[in-house]
Amino acid sequence: MATFAEKDPYGYDGLTGWKSYRLLRPGRGMYHDIRRRLPYYKSDLIDALTYRTAASIVRMYFVNLLPALAFILDMYRRTDEQFGVNEALFASALAAMVFSILGAQPLTIVGITGLISLFNYTIYDIIKIYDPALYPPFLGWVGIWAAVFHWLFAIWNISDYMRYVTDFSSQSFGMYVGIIYIIKGVEELVAEFTSFNSTQGFLSCVIAILYFGTIYSLENIGRSTLFKPWFRSILADYAYPIGTIFWVGFAHIPGPLKNTNISYLPISPAFEPTLSRNWVVPFWTLPVKWVFVALPIGFLVMLLFYYDHNVSSITAQAKQFPVKKPGGFHWDFFLLGVTTFISTMFFIPFPNGLVPQAPVHTDSLTVRETRLKRFSSDDVEQVEKDVVATSVVEQRVSHFVMGLAIIGTMTGPLLTVLSTMPRSIFAGVFFVVGWGSVESNPILLRLIWLVREPRFIQPSDPLLTIRRSRIGLYVFWQALGVLSCVAISQTIAAIGFPVLIIALIPLRWLLFPKMFTAKELTVLDALTADNEVVLASLGGKPTMPDLKDESGGEKMENGQAMEGVRQRKTNSKDR
Numbered sequence: 001m002a003t004f005a006e007k008d009p010y011g012y013d014g015l016t017g018w019k020s021y022r023l024l025r026p027g028r029g030m031y032h033d034i035r036r037r038l039p040y041y042k043s044d045l046i047d048a049l050t051y052r053t054a055a056s057i058v059r060m061y062f063v064n065l066l067p068a069l070a071f072i073l074d075m076y077r078r079t080d081e082q083f084g085v086n087e088a089l090f091a092s093a094l095a096a097m098v099f100s101i102l103g104a105q106p107l108t109i110v111g112i113t114g115l116i117s118l119f120n121y122t123i124y125d126i127i128k129i130y131d132p133a134l135y136p137p138f139l140g141w142v143g144i145w146a147a148v149f150h151w152l153f154a155i156w157n158i159s160d161y162m163r164y165v166t167d168f169s170s171q172s173f174g175m176y177v178g179i180i181y182i183i184k185g186v187e188e189l190v191a192e193f194t195s196f197n198s199t200q201g202f203l204s205c206v207i208a209i210l211y212f213g214t215i216y217s218l219e220n221i222g223r224s225t226l227f228k229p230w231f232r233s234i235l236a237d238y239a240y241p242i243g244t245i246f247w248v249g250f251a252h253i254p255g256p257l258k259n260t261n262i263s264y265l266p267i268s269p270a271f272e273p274t275l276s277r278n279w280v281v282p283f284w285t286l287p288v289k290w291v292f293v294a295l296p297i298g299f300l301v302m303l304l305f306y307y308d309h310n311v312s313s314i315t316a317q318a319k320q321f322p323v324k325k326p327g328g329f330h331w332d333f334f335l336l337g338v339t340t341f342i343s344t345m346f347f348i349p350f351p352n353g354l355v356p357q358a359p360v361h362t363d364s365l366t367v368r369e370t371r372l373k374r375f376s377s378d379d380v381e382q383v384e385k386d387v388v389a390t391s392v393v394e395q396r397v398s399h400f401v402m403g404l405a406i407i408g409t410m411t412g413p414l415l416t417v418l419s420t421m422p423r424s425i426f427a428g429v430f431f432v433v434g435w436g437s438v439e440s441n442p443i444l445l446r447l448i449w450l451v452r453e454p455r456f457i458q459p460s461d462p463l464l465t466i467r468r469s470r471i472g473l474y475v476f477w478q479a480l481g482v483l484s485c486v487a488i489s490q491t492i493a494a495i496g497f498p499v500l501i502i503a504l505i506p507l508r509w510l511l512f513p514k515m516f517t518a519k520e521l522t523v524l525d526a527l528t529a530d531n532e533v534v535l536a537s538l539g540g541k542p543t544m545p546d547l548k549d550e551s552g553g554e555k556m557e558n559g560q561a562m563e564g565v566r567q568r569k570t571n572s573k574d575r
Contacts, residue, residue, distance in 0.1 A: 008032070008036070008326075008536040008540070009032065010028070010029065010032035010036075010536065010537070010539060011539045011540045012160075012539055013539070013540055013543065022156060022157040022158070022160060023156050023157075025157065026155045026156060026157075027155050028157060029154070029157040029159065029160065029329070029330030029331075029537070029539075030154060030155070030328075030330045030331045030334055032328075032330075032537075033104045033327075033328025033329070033330050033331035033332070033537055034104070034328065034331055036104075036326045036328060036536065036537070037104045037105075037325070037326055037327070037328050037331075040325045040326075040394075043325075043395075044106065044325075044394065044395050044396045044397075045395065045396065045397065047393060047394060047395045048393065048395035048396070048397035048398065050393055052364070052365050052366075052367060052393045053365070053393055053395060053397055053398050055233075055237040055238075055364065056361065056364040056365050056393075056398040057397075057398045057401045057402055057405070058237065058238060058241065059237050059238065059239075059240065059360075059364045060109065060357070060360070060361050060364060060398060060399075060402050061402050061405050061406070062240035062241050062244065063240055063357050063360055063361075064092060064096075064109060064111050064354070064357055064402060064406070065089075065092070065406060065409065066240065066244065066425075066426070066429045067111075067112075067114075067354075067356075067357070067429055067430075067433050068088045068089075068091075068092050068111055068112040069085060069088055069265065069418070069421075069426060069429075070184070070188075070426035070427075070429045070430055071088070071112050071113065071114050071116075071117040071184075071349075072084065072085060072087060072088035072112065072117070072349070073188070073265065073423060073426050074114075074117050074121070074184055074187070074188070075117050075120055075121055075349070076266065076274070077191060078121035078124065078125075079120065079121050079124045079135075080124075080132070081266075081274060081275065082124065082135065082136070082274070082275065082347075083120070083274060083348075083349060084266065084267070084268050084273075084274025085265065085266070085267050085268060085274070085415065085418060086267075086268050086270075086271065086272060086273060086274060086410060086415075087273065087274060087347070087348040087349060088112055088348075088349065089406055089407070089409055089410045090346065090348045090410070091111070091112055091343055091348040091349045091350070091351050092111040092112060092351065092403075092406050093403050093404075093406040093407045093410075094339055094342060094343065094348070094351065095110035095111050095339050095351035095403075096109075096110070096111070096399055096400065096402055096403025096406060097400070097403045098110075098335055098338065098339050099332070099335060099339075099399065100396045100397075100399035100400035100402075100403060101396070101400065102335055103328075103331075103332055103335060103396075104326075104327050104328025104329075104331045104332050104537075105313055105316065105317065105327030105328060105332060106395070106396040106399045106400075107316045107317065107323070107327075107358070107361055107362050107365070107392075107394065107399075108309075108312055108313040108316045108327075108332065108353055108358045108361075109312075109316075109353070109354045109357040109358045109360075109361045109399065110309070110336070110339070110351050110352060110353055110354065111351050111352075111354050111357070112349045112351060112352075113308065113352050113353075113354055113355070114177065114180055114181055114184060114430075115177070115180070115304060115308060115352075116301075116304075116349055116350055116351075116352055117184075117349070118180070118489060118494055118497075119300075119301060119304070119494070119495055120139065120349060122492060122494040122495050123135070123138070123139060123142065123297065123495065125492055126492060126495075134286065134290060136277075136281045136283075136347050137281060137282060137283040137284075137285055137286035137290075138286055138290055138293075138294055139344075139347065140281050140283030140286070140344045140345075140347065141283055141286055141290070141291050141294035141298070141344075142294045142297045142298045142301060142344075143298070143301070143340050143341065143343060143344030143350055144283070144294075144298070144341065144344055145294055145295045145297075145298025145299065145301075145302075146298040146299070146301040146302045146305070146337075146340050146350065147337040147338070147340040147341035147344065148298070148337075149298060149299055149302035149337075150302055150305070150333060150334065150336055150337025150340060151334060151337045153302065153306060153333060154330050154331070154333045154334035154337065155334070157330060157539075158306075159306075159310060159329040159330050159333050159537075159538065160329075160330075160538050160539040162306075162307075162310045162311075162314070162329065162529065162538055163527070163529050163535060163538040163539065163540075163541070163542045164505060164509065164542050165307075165310075165311065165314075165505060165527075165528045165529065166505075166508055166525050166526060166527055166528055167442070167525050167526050167527075167528055168474075168477075168478060168504065168508045168512070168524075168525050169481070169501070169504035169505050169508060169528075170311055170314075170315075170528040171441055171442050171443055171478060172443070172478045172481045172482050172485075172501075172504055173307065173308075173311065173355070173501055173504075174355065174437050174441055175437065175438060175441045175443050175444070175478070175482045176481075176482045176485045176486060176501070177355055177356070177434075177437050178433075178434045178435065178436070178437030178438035178441065179434065179438065179482065179486050180434070180486065180489060181430045181431075181433050181434030181437070182430065182431060182434035182435065182438070183434075183486075183490075184430045184434075185208065185427040185428070185429075185430030185431045185434065186427075188208075188423060188424070188426060188427040188430065189201065189204055189205055189208060189424065189427050191423075192204040192205075192262070192263065192423065192424065195263070196261075196262070196263060199260055200260055200261065200262045200263070203251075203257070203260050203262055203424075204262055204263075204422065204423070204424035204427070205424070207247055207250065207251060207262075207422055207424040207425065207428065208424045208425070208427035208428040208431065209428070209431075210247065210428075211243055211244075211247045211424075211425055211428030211429075211432075212428045212431040212432050212435070214239075214242070214243040214246065214247065215239050215240060215243045215428075215432045216432065216435070218235045218236065218239035218242060218243065219236050219239050221235050221236065222235055222236020222237075222239070223236070225385055229370055237364065244421075244425065247422075247425060247428075248420060248421050248422065248425065251422045251424075252420065262422050262423070262424060263422070263423045264419055264420060264421060264422055264423065265418050265419055265421045265422075265423060265426075266419070267415045267416070267418055267419045268415075269412070270410060270411050270412040270415055271410055271411075273347070277347075279346045279347070280345055280346060281344075281345070281346070281347040283344065283345075297495060300495055300496065300498050300499070301340075301350065301498075303498040303499065303502055304352075304497075304498040304501075305333075305336060305340075305350075305352050305353075306333070306502075307498065307501055307502060308352055308353055308355060309332070309333065309336055309352050309353030310329055310333070310353070311353070311355060311528065312352075312353030312354055312355050312358040313327060313329060313332060313353055313358065313534075314528055314529050314534055315355065315358055315359045315528075316358035316359050316361065316362045317362070317531050317533060317534050318359065318362075318530065318531060319530045319531045320389065321359075321362045321363070321366055321389060321392050321531075322366075322389055322390065322391055322392055323362070323392050323394060323531060323533055324392075324394065324533065325394045325533065326533045326536055326537060327533065327534060327537055328537050329537045329538060330537070336351075336352065336353075339351050355437070356433050356436055356437055361398070361399070362392060364398075365392050365393040365394070365395075365398065366389050366391070366392050366393075367389070367390050367391045367392070367393065368387050368388060368389050368390065369387070369388050369390050370385060370386070370387050370388075371385075371386045371387075371388060372384070372385065372386070373385075373386050443475060443478050443479065443482070446463070446471060446474075446475050447475060449461075449463060449471075450468060450471060450472060450475070462523045463523060465519070465523060466519065466520050466523055466524075470516065470520050470524075471524065473515070473516075474516070474520075474524045474525075477507075477512075481500065481501075481504050481507075484500055485497045485500050485501060488500065508525070512525075527541075527542075
């Protein structure tokens with residue numbers, strides 16, 4: 001039976017002549033994205049009438065808002081207060097409105113990322129060497145160039161090449177993002193010590209660590225066998241609001257805690273910029289030479305978003321989620337150019353696909369059924385819990401209402417509420433989001449596997465079919481990519497890290513077939529875009545380079561090599 005991707009009319013494999021060249025067929029990917037998704041628009045509204053949508057709205061409001069405020073606090077401190085809370089809320093609301101209404105895949109949460117925070121303050125560090133007053137219009141031109149490159153990539157169908165991304169680079173990217181977030185959390189706490197006294201610093205550390213422990217524990221209870229299923233679900237769905245409300249209140253308990261006078265989130269008047277300026281930045285006043293200096297940096301921003309946003313969308317539609325409705329990578333990347341351009345006009349952070357939050361959104365909308373597996377071992381009946389994802393509530397309403405809630409947060413009363421939040425809460429947010437990316441990352445899991453005592457490894461583990469030295473070599477290359485990106489991110493050359501991330505893709509295809517056998521790559525790697533509804537928008541499953549088998553003789557197509565373990569990876573913790 002033909003798969004969804006094989007039945008879809010969009011694709012280039014098998015075509016000959018000029019029709020086989022993507023650049024010569026501009027707009028074809030966007031046309032098919034719209035044509036593929038538009039028939040589902042009505043059901044995107046009707047299907048939202050369920051409890052899972054309501055729970056998802058609350059969960060995603062906090063999961064989106066708190067990291068955005070944490071990232072903007074980092075920018076506030078590192079750019080001499082150029083960005084503040086209202087800029088973060090404006091950018092998050094803009095992205096939510098645009099992608100929930102017009103996006104081909106509304107499950108993909110778009111907002112402020114830690115990486116664009118890193119970009120913004122690194123650019124500021126460079127510009128202030130010359131003249132800090134140049135920063136707003138210069139960043140405006142960076143955004144204009146980035147938007148133009150977004151539109152060109154979308155029109156020329158370049159998003160198709162994301163189908164060649166494998167777990168080698170996507171896992172490395174996930175680990176890099178997690179480490180950067182944890183570093184940011186530590187930096188926030190260090191700032192509490194350097195800006196204030198040691199008493200405030202220590203209390204901030206206590207609140208941050210306990211906040212992290214609260215959210216982590218509540219979410220893990222949701223995956224455990226404690227209590228009844230409905231109660232576990234409530235604790236997991238509302239972990240962020242429960243933890244946030246409790247620890248904000250804790251900081252205001254009268255007596256020694258309140259008298260410590262730890263720092264709180266700085267706010268601005270409702271719907272006004274942080275600095276005394278107009279919302280629209282006069283980018284047209286930038287000297288011409290700086291306009292062209294901004295061009296390569298704009299390209300780097302687009303390169304970052306090309307990988308980050310598309311991987312976010314892929315993970316939101318990963319195979320472990322039974323998603324049925326198609327997405328659209330070309331159209332959504334075009335829309336990302338639109339939001340980048342609008343953000344440029346108002347001098348707010350450029351929104352982008354959120355790697356941790358996008359799959360969390362889909363996860364919050366996934367309907368699961370808990371089943372018991374009964375089996376006998378040594379004549380004793382054993383019971384094992386098996387949680388099966390049966391469906392996903394695919395709709396636009398949760399993303400849209402979340403955006404409305406963020407707009408409401410820009411009002412005076414809610415800004416006043418935000419001003420009661422200790423800055424240390426946001427260090428805890430960095431730890432929660434960062435550790436979430438690190439804890440389940442296969443790079444870490446395989447490092448643990450390599451030092452585990454062999455007798456405690458399951459005999460059916462596929463990693464046992466290849467040598468430990470080969471596993472170590474594969475993880476070494478991943479770790480090298482991660483550490484290189486982390487190292488450059490701590491320097492003024494941090495804006496160049498997207499080049500390193502993108503370079504991992506050709507490294508995988510050009511070097512690894514010479515270093516590893518088909519069997520080894522079958523176990524260690526696989527396509528990141530593994531869902532048929534995803535591959536349909538990317539032009540179908542890619543044709544892989546040939547790989548030698550262990551004997552070095554007969555060749556094997558990489559696509560066939562990877563297919564053998566795809567079902568295992570779908571159900572494993574690696575994913």
